[in-house]
Amino acid sequence: MSTAVSKTGRKLYPSAFILYLNYFIHGIGCSILGQQVMKEALAAQWGTADDAVTLVAAALGLGRLITLPFSGPISDKMGRRVSSLIGIFSYAVFFFGVAYSPNMQVAYAAAILGGAANSFLDTGVIPACVEILEPRSGLATMLTKFFISISQLLLPFMLGFVAAANMSYNTILIAAAAVILVIGVLTFKIPMPAQEKAADGKNESFIQNLKHAKFALESVALIAIGFTCTATFQLWLNCAQKFGTEIAGMKDASIMQTWYSAGTIVAILLTSVLVTKFKQVRFLVIYPAIATMMLIIVYIVRTPMICQIGSFVIGYSAAGGVLQLATATVNDLFPKIKGTITSIIMIASSLSNYTILSAAGKVSASSGPQAVITMNIIITVIGVILALFVNMRYGKLVDKVEN
Template structure:
């Protein structure tokens, strides 16, 4: 009994170390959306602010390239290997971003950031789900908690760096150093490693998909990975520009603080509520709240509504919808957790790449209001998809039993 308790304590400490990766990821996935960083990098690359949004889209491209095989690698070779690849790739991303001389180099570096994201998603999330089982919803929500904590502190930290005349490159190098330390810890922690049978070939993504039965409802659930990502990525990367150019905000960076605060509140409340309410219900309610808020921001166009909108979007769009969708599909396809995580993250990455690329072009030609309108349309589609999933949830449960 004492031995078992010691092992459990080691596993719980392992979970904390794994989640530290998501703290740094919180910085990595939102740093290019900060107006001060956009202006600094645009000057560094002798380019425009809108080009930085297109560089952020390359994060999604990197995820798209690697997610088809990062999931099966995780299922076959273990969560540790995937996590370490993610750590190494993210360290290169931060160093590369700090020293990139132009947009072309930055684009390649951002692709590596996406590679890091995909390997962390398919390494860390399944590992934490396995350790904290059966609380899969809580396990995925905690990843968002660490992301949000970092996003809350990011604008405050950048403000301190600016006040003390410290370059933003120094901050990025510090993130890379932190990742090296976390990587060393990951090599030593106890994890529920996947056993590799001698001579057995690891099944690929397409092979796993071929032997898995998907219903229309489960496909709609995966599509929510696309729409919910678009909602918060468009806000995260473009709302500060809207606040500055349309709403007349002097310090749009404060929007990030309210956004992160909303996300943290959502994570705390939702983590409690998922024990009483089915996770799938939030997939409809939260996007509906986001939709109403986006419409209000576009119509009212004041600094106050931008602040309120940041908190509400942080709560309803970035407060765990993607994580809850991931937890739901993991429960529906328990035999291929790594692979199914890859599938929904591919949908998320496709959204990140295509939507932010489009936003960069639309913003340059039609302005930030057009980008906000695009966000409203995509969020509305997500609401309709979630409505279908909720109305026919029994079909999803039936598919889970067959799988």
């Protein structure tokens, strides 16, 4: 039985690769608004201050928050392909919308669609790839972060290329829209894994699944980690370059993005090996603890070199797969409602994206980027405490699932 599943999974590896390509484009979508040069260009396009771009980036979280209650059940009921295609089309609209936005309001609406795209990709691509690579759920979710990190690593070079060619930075947005539409055509044609059906042959709604799911305090804490770990890397991704420029005196803060992405890639490659030897839940404590220490060092030392080192370490410890490992762990605890449970933890992540970045935009404008670092330290410490609690009780959660 297991051999047959393995052979079927191997036949679908090309499909998984095409699905993962969506996350290469997503890496551009979720980080380009955090690039200082892009902030300045869009602020000039809209006739506003660059802190307004952070507020637009927060709308990505709002879009996810609105659509995640629906995207999971749509994925479970109508299929992973449908959910993925909705995400692809929405992302194309987001890229075109921001590129041609005449003001912040239009860009904000486009960003909401970008968040919706993210939620449909999360509940379509992630469960599909988990099903293809089963039982390696940790690896399946880590690979989404790998593709995101590759594009984030290349993004500063893309920005440099268009600048050297005297092209608008919006060229990257337009190119990303075109590429993801091509991926959409491929996604429409590729074979997809067969989904497990409910015992009675029916797929239930998001609310019905919630009613049947039994959430222990430990699993609620695990879902809350989706909030804290997202805040850690989103605050760094969207606000650290301003800290580097204004507080640490960096001449070219875009190099922080390169170090951040490099750290993320190293974490993914190393963690993908480590999760086969150690329980993935252990990393939910270790990595945020490392991020906390690095944030404190960056806040105290405030030099260009520390900002670069900090970017690598934060990329490794905060953006190197903590959210993906938390998602994989939740999927393991609720195996019959993978799409819905992925929606739940991504709702926590989206809530973090929207509320924390909205707050950060206001805090940065009133108190400076150093106050954002302080905010990040506090949230990350809370994440460490939650993860310690989950680890202490994890064995009992697994026993409940098995019984």
